[in-house]
Amino acid sequence: MTTLSxxxxxPSSAGAESFxxxxxxxxxxxxxxxxxxxxxxxxxxxxxxxASFPVGVKWRSVESRSRGVxxxxxxxxxxxxxxxxxxTLMALxxxxxxxxxxxxxxxxxxxxxxxxxxEAHGAAAVxxxxxxxxxxxxELARTTLLGAPPSYVAGEETAAVxxxxxxxxxxxxxxxxxxxxxxxxxxxxVQNVESLAHAALIARFGDAWFQSLxxxxxxxxxxxxxxxxxxxxGVIEVASGCSVDEVLALAGGVSGKARAVLLGGYFxxxxxxxxxxxxxxxxxxxxxxxxxxGCGVVSVxxxxxxxxxxxxxxxxxxxxxxxxxxxxxxxxxxxxxxATTRIASRQADHGDLPQLHRWSAMVKGRGACRHPDxxxxxxxxxxxxxxxxxxxxxxxxxxxxx
Amino acid sequence: MRQPxxxxxxxxxxxxxxxxxxxTKCDGSRLCAELFPERISxxxxxxxxxxxxxxxxxxxxxxxxxxxxxxxxALALRRVERKPPPPPPGAKAR
Amino acid sequence: MLNDTVLWYTTRGAGAVSLVLxxxxxxxxxxxxxxxxxxxxxxxLTTGLHRNIALTAVVFLALHIVTAVVDPFTHLGWLAAxxxxxxxxxxxxxxxxVIAIELLIAITVTSLVRAMIGHSAWRAIxxxxxxxxxxxxxxxxxTGTDAWSAxxxxxxxxxxxxxxxxxxxxxxxxxxxxxxxxRARFRERVSRKVVK
Numbered sequence: 001m002t003t004l005s006x007x008x009x010x011p012s013s014a015g016a017e018s019f020x021x022x023x024x025x026x027x028x029x030x031x032x033x034x035x036x037x038x039x040x041x042x043x044x045x046x047x048x049x050x051a052s053f054p055v056g057v058k059w060r061s062v063e064s065r066s067r068g069v070x071x072x073x074x075x076x077x078x079x080x081x082x083x084x085x086x087x088t089l090m091a092l093x094x095x096x097x098x099x100x101x102x103x104x105x106x107x108x109x110x111x112x113x114x115x116x117x118x119e120a121h122g123a124a125a126v127x128x129x130x131x132x133x134x135x136x137x138x139e140l141a142r143t144t145l146l147g148a149p150p151s152y153v154a155g156e157e158t159a160a161v162x163x164x165x166x167x168x169x170x171x172x173x174x175x176x177x178x179x180x181x182x183x184x185x186x187x188x189x190v191q192n193v194e195s196l197a198h199a200a201l202i203a204r205f206g207d208a209w210f211q212s213l214x215x216x217x218x219x220x221x222x223x224x225x226x227x228x229x230x231x232x233x234g235v236i237e238v239a240s241g242c243s244v245d246e247v248l249a250l251a252g253g254v255s256g257k258a259r260a261v262l263l264g265g266y267f268x269x270x271x272x273x274x275x276x277x278x279x280x281x282x283x284x285x286x287x288x289x290x291x292x293x294g295c296g297v298v299s300v301x302x303x304x305x306x307x308x309x310x311x312x313x314x315x316x317x318x319x320x321x322x323x324x325x326x327x328x329x330x331x332x333x334x335x336x337x338x339a340t341t342r343i344a345s346r347q348a349d350h351g352d353l354p355q356l357h358r359w360s361a362m363v364k365g366r367g368a369c370r371h372p373d374x375x376x377x378x379x380x381x382x383x384x385x386x387x388x389x390x391x392x393x394x395x396x397x398x399x400x401x402x
Numbered sequence: 403m404r405q406p407x408x409x410x411x412x413x414x415x416x417x418x419x420x421x422x423x424x425x426t427k428c429d430g431s432r433l434c435a436e437l438f439p440e441r442i443s444x445x446x447x448x449x450x451x452x453x454x455x456x457x458x459x460x461x462x463x464x465x466x467x468x469x470x471x472x473x474x475x476a477l478a479l480r481r482v483e484r485k486p487p488p489p490p491p492g493a494k495a496r
Numbered sequence: 497m498l499n500d501t502v503l504w505y506t507t508r509g510a511g512a513v514s515l516v517l518x519x520x521x522x523x524x525x526x527x528x529x530x531x532x533x534x535x536x537x538x539x540x541l542t543t544g545l546h547r548n549i550a551l552t553a554v555v556f557l558a559l560h561i562v563t564a565v566v567d568p569f570t571h572l573g574w575l576a577a578x579x580x581x582x583x584x585x586x587x588x589x590x591x592x593x594v595i596a597i598e599l600l601i602a603i604t605v606t607s608l609v610r611a612m613i614g615h616s617a618w619r620a621i622x623x624x625x626x627x628x629x630x631x632x633x634x635x636x637x638x639t640g641t642d643a644w645s646a647x648x649x650x651x652x653x654x655x656x657x658x659x660x661x662x663x664x665x666x667x668x669x670x671x672x673x674x675x676x677x678x679r680a681r682f683r684e685r686v687s688r689k690v691v692k
Contacts, residue, residue: 149686159686169686173424323686324678326425327449331674335446362445368425427615429673431531436540447674471540473528475615 003213003239005221006197012092016127019134022095029099030203032106037063040199043207044219044284049075049155049192050267050295052283055199058189059108061179065187066109073164073183074101076117076124076193077148077155080265081317082297085223086193088235090117090124093197094131100196102139103203108189112142116160119147152266152321156369157190159323170323171369194223215241218282222296226251229258229302238281245277247298256302260385264294266314267374269381270301308344308389311382315340318375329372332363336379343393353394356383418482421452421465427476434477438468456482503567508642510560512651515636517553518600519655521546522629526662531672547607554604557597589638592631599628629659 009025010017017025041056062070074097078086090097098115105113115132117125129145146164148154154169161182163169182188198220202210211219218241227233231252238247244261248254261276262268269291271279280286283293301307319333336359339352360376367373383390421441430448440461441453457465457479469477524546533539565572572590576583580598581591606613606621633656642648 146690147688149688151682151686154686163686163688164690167688167690168683169688170683171426173426322682324675324682327428327430327447327675328425328445330678331447331449332445359446362451366425366445366449366451429675431539433539433543436538470611471543473543475611 003221004237005201005213006089006093006096006194006223007237009093012088016092016094016131019095019131022093026201026204029103029200032103032203034063034107036103036107036199036203039202039207043202043210044214045195045198045202045210046283046287047192048194048198048222048283048296050080050264050292052287052293054284055191055195058179058191059104062110062187062189063108065180068109068111070105070108070110070187070189071164071183072101072105072108072110072113073157073160073188073190074098074104074113074115074193074196075155075157075160075190076115076121076128077160078118078121078295079148079150079152079155079321080267080295080297081152082225082227082262082265082299083295084225085235085296087118087121087124089194089197089223090121091127094124094127095134096197096200097128097193098131098135098139098143099200099203100193100198101191102143103199104189104191104196105142108187110189112144112183114144114146114164114183116146116148116163118150118154120150151323152318153323153369153371156371158369160190161188170325171371173368213239214282215239216280216282217241218280218285222281222283222293224281224296224298226298226300228262228300229254229256229305230300231255241280241282241285243277244271244279244281244298247281248277248300251298254300254302256304258300259303259305259307260301262297262299262301264292265297265299266318266378268292268294268297269378270307270311270385271381272385306344307382307386308340308393311379311386312337312341312344315375315379315382318371318378322371323369326367326372328363329367332359332366333372333375335359336363336375340379343390346393348394353390418456419462419465419479420454420456420482421468422478422480423450423452424476424478427474428472429474429476431473433471433473434468437471438464440464442468500567500569503563504569507560507563507567510556510563511636512642512648514553514556514560515632516651516655517549517556518629518632519659521550521553522625522659523662524549525625526666530665530669550604550607554600557600561597586639589635593635593639596628596632596635599624599631603628626663 010021037056037059040059041054045055046052047055047058076086076090076097101113101115104110115128117128119125125147132140132143132145135143148160148163149169151169153159153171154163156171157178158172158174159169161178162172164183178188178190180187182190198210213220218239220240221237222240223235223237224247225235226247230248233251236247236250238250258273260270260272263271263276281293286293301310315333315337319337322330322333324330336356339355342348343352356379360380363372364376365373428449432444432448434450435442435444441457443451445451465479469479524542528542528546531539532542561577564570565574565577570585572583572585576590577594580594581587583590602621603625606618610618633652637643
């Protein structure tokens, strides 16, 4: 059974919840202050943009440097092709997102709030704009809507800051990180819209309530985008700590037979179907174990699909989406993608498979942002989970003198 | 006239200074690898692989020359703030 | 009388040497931006020579200017060395020389403090070198007593051919920065006019 908290209230067929209905159902937003940051710490809320970083810690790092001039960016860029949760959340519960952003602004001492929404997410942008128009003038005065260019890295936090400062959504090298110096040189909080929406409810109902929603040691609920070989793909809200099996059941079950599950999106990794089923989806727990729920994508690969072809296409996309600022990322991913595509087409050269391992190691950590790291981690998971297919395909052309 | 290496984060405490690179600026001119091969090698595409860790006093002059040589000012010398990250596999320190 | 002659010869000699050195500097600068490299000639040799020869040229230019100013024959005051076209002696051609040296001073100073002013500002000023060098050449033809002597003409032809050749190479050859096109293409893709 789904656990609802963000999607409690009117069904999705009702569209965006109006400000009046939102206030009637949940009450007006409480004031944001430093005490809220402590509450967030206790709640166990972690960032839902991909890094699963503790939200309270992040807000405190901005608040401690703020001196009243910080900036909050609500990150709704959602450049991950397999993820739809952020745009769905913004389209249905825009006021939760706006509440969360304003609470964050109050708590960290920000004078400006920016809502950074992917240009391509039409319904979400319309809903958020309309919702903003329903807010009291005082809130409207310090809140601005921005359209994020449709690129994979536009949602990276330094890219968001860079976009506000210069109009170019390209990532920057760190230090300084946004929480130190961001928009106009001020401490900037870049927070995913889902994280902000959770914070908006925690501010009303408390950390104990949020903890109670989760299973076992996990806290709260999480939004997932379930896709691939399932009967009812879409965005669902589940209790943090439930298993992949339960999630797939909620999505109507697997259509066909599963070979593997892609967890976390293009930036995540493959898990073989045998291991995936019982895997517990707890963002904090997974992060502690060295894995990642990423942006909550759960995509099922059917047995009949060619895992090499799917992996090669994803890697190609990641290579194409490089910002082309850092040589190791641009050329490294391009080389990796070309070799993977050759292997997938059963046209591999003798050295292609060993080169994949060598180049992966060469590329890791050598970009300004984590884009190449994510791509390499994805490829490494594919090499591990689909090892038999890779070996067979790499040798398919037969040994030739190079 | 010798230009001192640029340091981010205060004056360098020689034993605790490391090389930092702004990867978005680096355009692969390869001068740094020529001048500081002890800590900088090149990858398959001509971009620098920098061995992590503090630079010993005996190598500081080379480090500073490498920093000065960068035509796009991508390199800097930085105080080591925390534990250095594990070396990227494939990086070779001579 | 002897002193005057020494000063006069030094002015002319130092001027000629400066021209040769600055021509070498421009050629080396182009080789540097084109990332010229062969087995026996690493990249740092190009950039190192470019820098050192430039600084040497500045010394010879200082000699050239000082000896010209203190020479009683030319009646030049220090002002003439600083304000273009303010001398009575060969006003126009000398004025060109003043402009050329002032551009060169801007280039030299910005190069020495490159780390402080950042790459973009440094690069913008450095483009002036393509203006400074031809102005210096015209100055040398206009003011140079030796300009039309055979040996000086040979030197001039060699310098001009070298610099023009290098400049042509700079224009014709593709930038060796392999990321340039893709970087620009991506930036174009993700650029918007942001109202702040």
